[in-house]
Amino acid sequence: xxxxxxxLRDFAGADLPALVDLWAAAWAATGLPIDFDAxxxxxxxxxxxxxxxxTNVVVGLDASGKPAGFVTIDPRSGxxxxxxxxxxxxxxxxxxxxxxxxxxxxxxxxxxxxxxANLRAxxxxxxxxxxxxxRGLSQLARLPTLKMRWGAKG
Numbered sequence: 001x002x003x004x005x006x007x008l009r010d011f012a013g014a015d016l017p018a019l020v021d022l023w024a025a026a027w028a029a030t031g032l033p034i035d036f037d038a039x040x041x042x043x044x045x046x047x048x049x050x051x052x053x054x055t056n057v058v059v060g061l062d063a064s065g066k067p068a069g070f071v072t073i074d075p076r077s078g079x080x081x082x083x084x085x086x087x088x089x090x091x092x093x094x095x096x097x098x099x100x101x102x103x104x105x106x107x108x109x110x111x112x113x114x115x116x117a118n119l120r121a122x123x124x125x126x127x128x129x130x131x132x133x134x135r136g137l138s139q140l141a142r143l144p145t146l147k148m149r150w151g152a153k154g
Contacts (some may be wrong), residue, residue, distance in 0.1 A: 008101050010068070011047070011057035016043075018067040019059070020044050022086040029087045030118050032143070046081075047072075055081065058101050060094045071098040075105045078151075080112040099128055109151030116144040123152075 011019075011061060023043050027036040050057050050072055060069035069085035080102055085095045113136050115120045125148050134147040 007061050008058050008097060009061065011051065011059055015067050015070075016044060016047060016139075017114070019047055019070055019084075022069065023082070023084050024083045025130075029119070032115060032117060043082075050081075051115055052136075055079075056105055058098060058105075060085070060089075060098050062089070069094045069098055071102045073102040073105050073110065074112065075100055078106045078109045078111055080106075080110050083112075095124060096128065103150065109149065111147065111149050113138070113145040113147050116146050122146060122148075 020040050020043055024036045024040055027034070032103075034133075045087040047057060053074075054076060055072050058071050058073070060071075061066050062068035064144045070082065071080065071114040072082040073080050083095060083098060085092075085098070089095075110130075111133065112125070112130070114125060115138065116122075116135075128150070130150045132146055133149040136145040137143070137145050138145050
């Protein structure tokens with residue numbers, strides 16, 4: 001399916017249940033040793049709070065117009081907190097389209113953290129022009145992360 005048959009749009013409150021479901025499914029598919037279903041409340045609260053904090057939440061739609069992914073980007077700081085695509089959308093180009101939109105909204109640069117063990121995500125970010133910028137530790141999971149940067153930020 002071509003990205004020309006779907007779109008991107010800003011988050012609406014009615015998207016929340018679908019975004020929480022796809023977030024839990026996408027993260028579970030990574031195989032990381034974390035109970036993502038137990039974190040549904042955490043991501044729901046985060047997604048509700050982002051717009052009021054100035055963080056953009058952009059929703060990617062499937063061919064039927066339903067949410068199939070999302071990205072969060074703070075255009076002031078360049079922090080990308082979440083990039084999530086439904087497992088069925090892997091390889092469709094939706095993640096790249098969402099990331100391109102984040103780059104458009106934060107043209108001075110983007111910073112993110114990715115779980116070190118998530119090799120698929122790390123390779124994706126490298127292909128998209130991100131470079132390693134340090135190491136960290138996930139606050140919730142206590143797993144090692146790789147800090148990555150794109151653009152002139154820093």
